[in-house]
Amino acid sequence: xxxxxxxxxxxxxxxxxxxxxxxxxxxxxxVIGLVYHSEALRADGLNNATDIVASLAVLxxxxxxxxxxxxxxxYGHYRAETISSLIASFIMMAVGIEVLIGxxxxxxxxxxxxxxxxxxxxALGSAIVMYGMYVYNSRLADRIKSSALHAAxxxxxxxxxxxxxxxxxxxxxxxxxxxxxxxxxxLIGIIICKTAWDIFKDASHSLTDxxxxxxxxxxxxxxxxIKEVSRLKVVKARYLGSTVHVEMVITVDPGLSVKEGHExxxxxxxxxxxxxxxxxxxxxxxxxxxxxxxxxx
Numbered sequence: 001x002x003x004x005x006x007x008x009x010x011x012x013x014x015x016x017x018x019x020x021x022x023x024x025x026x027x028x029x030x031v032i033g034l035v036y037h038s039e040a041l042r043a044d045g046l047n048n049a050t051d052i053v054a055s056l057a058v059l060x061x062x063x064x065x066x067x068x069x070x071x072x073x074x075y076g077h078y079r080a081e082t083i084s085s086l087i088a089s090f091i092m093m094a095v096g097i098e099v100l101i102g103x104x105x106x107x108x109x110x111x112x113x114x115x116x117x118x119x120x121x122x123a124l125g126s127a128i129v130m131y132g133m134y135v136y137n138s139r140l141a142d143r144i145k146s147s148a149l150h151a152a153x154x155x156x157x158x159x160x161x162x163x164x165x166x167x168x169x170x171x172x173x174x175x176x177x178x179x180x181x182x183x184x185x186x187l188i189g190i191i192i193c194k195t196a197w198d199i200f201k202d203a204s205h206s207l208t209d210x211x212x213x214x215x216x217x218x219x220x221x222x223x224x225x226i227k228e229v230s231r232l233k234v235v236k237a238r239y240l241g242s243t244v245h246v247e248m249v250i251t252v253d254p255g256l257s258v259k260e261g262h263e264x265x266x267x268x269x270x271x272x273x274x275x276x277x278x279x280x281x282x283x284x285x286x287x288x289x290x291x292x293x294x295x296x297x
Contacts, residue, residue, distance in 0.1 A: 009066065011146045014137045015059035018152055021133055022051040025126050036116035039106055040169035041123055043099045043185040044162050047192050048126075050095040051155060054088035058148045061085070065241050075280075078241030082206050085151040089200035092155070096192030103186030120170035127163035130156050145242045145277070147206065151199045158195040162188045209238040219246060219278075222271050228252060228264045230288040243279035246272055254287035261285045 029045030032038070061084025067077040134156035141149035169184030216235055223232045234249035250268060252261050265283040272281045 010140065010144050011062045011149045012059060014140045014146075014149050014152065015055050015062060018055040018133065018137070018156070019052060019059065021129060022048045022055060025129065026052060029122060029126065032119055032122050036119045038116075038119040038166070038170050038173075039103065039182045040166040040184040040188060041119045043103060043188045044123060044126070044159075044166040046095055046099055047159060047162055047188065050091050050192075051159065053091050054155065055152060057084045057087040057091070058152050059084075061087075061148050062146070075240055075245070078243050079207065081146065081148045081241035082203050082239070085148045085199055086203040086207065088148075088151060088155070089196045089203060092192055092196035092199070096189050096196055098189075099192060100186060100189030103182055103184075103189050106182030106185065117170070117174060120167050120174070123163045123166035123170060127160045127167065130160035130163055134160060147202070147239070147242050151202070154199065155195060158191055162191055165191070206239040211237045211239065218276055219248075219272055222275050223248065223250065223268055226264070226267055226271065228256075229268065233286070240279075244276075245280040245282075246278050247282045247284075248272075249284045249286060251286050251288040254289075256287075261287075 026045050026048035029041050029048060033040075033042030033045050058081075061081045064080035065076075065078050067073075069076045134153050137149055137153035137156060140146075141153055165184050165188055169180050172180040216237060219235055219237070220232060223229055223235070229250045230253060231251045232248065233251060235246070236248075237244055237246045239245075248268065250265070252264050256264070262285070265285050268283045269281040272278050
């Protein structure tokens, strides 16, 4: 088992923890929201219900990503992880829109409820649990460099804020401001949609081979430190799931032998992989063209 596969296996633990927590929280919130008449808590429960499906998508993506390369997938199955994030964003957006519509209808119709404090304490307790999950998954995602788990962590943080909003909505409703509860439900819908959009944007950027130019700078700096490299002509990179693939074109002294040029390319590849934890590096070597009149081009 290589390091990347081992990391993906560890990522499964975070996804399974999410599924178990969301199952419990969704059931508790939906029941208490209905029994104690809190639109905000019901919306929060629906949000957690979608998170169950989203976390399942992440788990499936992580498992598919562990499959080794084959004749049809020469670079492996790592992008399944990113696709799972994309699917999760669609699910979250659909429920966010449903919550928005439900909250808007309650606000427009003038529905006024006075939910129990039980709903408030449920929301507050959920916020604490959700933020704890965010901290755990965020640290795990950083450690194993998992884009899908990063998306799940962002979702958990968003859920914590949503639950705090539900808590505020219930408390204010108890102080003779019952219209606050459906307004909070509407705002929760906006937060869900915003989180879904952020995850969709990151996943689609990765799947279309997008890569921030500023993230290439560390690679350029590393190559410049290798004295045998005359010039770095081209550097580009893309994500395959959580892995980074880098391609470079460098020039070397034309007097070097093929073997010596190959050794320079190996040195560049080694430096990029070990200094920046990059999975795959391809280096193409060209002779530096020297114009006697104008110097090096």
